[in-house]
Amino acid sequence: MKSLGRFGKYGGCYVTELLIPALTAVEEAFLACKDDPAFNRELHRLLQDFAGRPTPLTEMKRLGGQWGCTLVLKREDLLHGGAHKTNNVIGQALLAERMGRKELIAETGAGQHGVATAMAGALFALPVKIFMGAADIKRQYPNVQRMELFGAEVIPITAGSQTLKDAINEAMRYWTAHSKEAYYVFGTVAGPHPFPTLVAHFQSVIGTEARAQCLEKFGRLPHTVCACVGGGSNAIGTFRAFLADSEVQLVGVEAAGEGLDSGKHGAALNQGRPGSLHGAYSRCLQDEDGQIREAHSISAGLDYPGVGPEHSQLRDSGRARYVAATDDEALAALLLLTKQEGIIPALEPAHALAAAQKLALSLAQNDILLITLSGRGDKDLGEVFSWLENHAQK
Template identity: 55%
Template sequence: MTTHIHETTSYDADEFGWFGGEAEGFGGRFMPEALMKALIELDDAWQKAKADPAFVAEFDAILRDYANLPSPLYHATRLSEQLGLRVLLKREDLNHTGAHKIRNVLGQALLTKRMGKTRVIAETGAGQHGVASATAAAYFGLDCTVYMGKVDTDRQALNVARMRLLGAEVVPVPSGSGTLKDAINEALRDWVATVDHTAYLFGTAAGPHPFPTLVRDIVRGIGDEARAQSIEQFGGLPNAVVAAVGGGSNAIGLFTAFLDDEDVEIHGFEAGGDGFETGRHAATIQANDPGVLHGARTYVLQDEDGQTIESHSISAGLDYPGVGPQHAWLAKSGRASYTSITDKEAMDAFALLSRSEGIIPAIESAHAIAGAIKIAPQIKERHGEGATILINLSGRGDKDMGTAIDYFGLGDAK
């Protein structure tokens, strides 16, 4: 058994979805009444499913036989040498479809089957969650509709083609800024009208309760595996765990297993875009402005009227003006620390990992690598020369080659 989906931590939400309580905390369920019954049913169904050993065993078997899990924990020796401490990479890039996201959709789709629903919908930014959702829908024989901002369908034609090949209907969303947040709005509008037979496969550990908890439980296998692997292969826990944070699913997936290991430092890295001080970024936690977006109270990029401000990042997967409410609480409670990585720092790390380890990471994951490089001196200072840092390599970089070609001028004929 690789996942511990039924386990709890001291940082879980209460029954209303509040992380850290209603008064001071984050989360909740800020949604139209039309969806309340569905959200309550989803919560009940999940509580029952995760307590059912048959469900857990089936999920484990699918992850093992279909998604190629558990993913390896790899000692990146050349990067370790360069940083002067031991660097362990949780190789989620080796999963089926190339990222941690396959865990989330397989878990939610298995739950959909159990609930007797026949159709799934999903939102997607760059297309990764859309492709994963289409994959899971094909695996389980479910109808699938994916909402994707018009701007994104135009710039991510390859993923649109993948989804269509997998049998999903892709609906371009022209409203608003034509990006991820608008795709979420449109998916919610679909769901309001189709909730009796349709499940919404939410792409990250955000949104209204129970999604932040449900998605976290499903993806926590990343950390559960990494924790066990670290003990078994390297004789103990790492000194720090590190992940990139957009909506926050890969990060919460890694962090959860370590939340109650008080000696393990937890570091999340948001997308700093052109630099936090320029205002062109997606560093929602760093901006420190609480609000309600897509059903949860959390940190939100917003103006003084509460209108959402567009986020900016070279990484489409981190380009979101909100963040999962549990991260907001982990930041506020001090359990985890969050800072930002600029586009340039991320792309430098993208090139560095490619050359020193032969691993081309997703640009999202490159933010985590860059973060680890940044904090390595402090980690060494606090924990000594033998310190270990464990990074979630959440996905592979094939999808980002277009961006890399433009950024590094790799396509130039010289």
């Protein structure tokens, strides 16, 4: 491999020897394509004509007035597929095509990455296998139906916690056995090198657009940029464009689940220790022996005990800070945006909204608070209504 994909001391490529040839091939293809004008023209065309980029930057006048700041949302919920995952998947499907791979495989938690990969499979005429935890299948069933409608095979994982981490294990196993034919479309900025670098590259369009739109609309940069963090791809995709703007505060929001003290959360950056999980050295939730703990969040997309290595580095360096929002706070934020602004956000970015409401307390009316609305909430209606029912009973 050309590099080990280090972000400070984090990152690396902690996989079995058997996967090294596959990852080396992906790295090679990525390095050859990322600055290739023909590749980028095709990527740009697909993002624009198929996926609907650029996505708007929408000012929330009503909520902004209430919160006492200038509140803007980067609308990845309006991207084709309903979430930011499409940016990454189109990039990787193009890579897979260039590499001559015959099949796409992917893990999925919330199902958004699975849907995006299934969609890309249909677009590129490649068969798709999606590995998904049985628990996630249950709580994100509409997304399973969408994947199947696109023609993908959804493989339920009944091992372990039956969530994203188990789906990743199973996808890696399958890839180990089929790395010559299959391309593993990794869904987030975690996992072994080159995935954290490659996914960040394809997602950085979010921040690049948002920064330019902000300057165009307001003539100034945001005071604070806020995004939710599970594996962390929409947050890295947003943050990267602002890393050099030292005056812009970057805030990542993790899932506090039932509370950071409850032990039932997904806050690897707030509560985890550095360790090796799914191929990367990064912060993760683990016991003293190094056994990985099960994460918890009402949002399947944030229900992950690890986090992308670049976030661990941004945390340690202090360039970004990471807070957390509970299940209840996220639900309340989802309802707030739905009723006040007519936008149903996914539960994942609802965590960012919930935290942003607190961040807004220290902002002036002119300060721009930019939140990446990483996906739409249609997939979460089941969770929302069962929460409302439980809440009514209490």
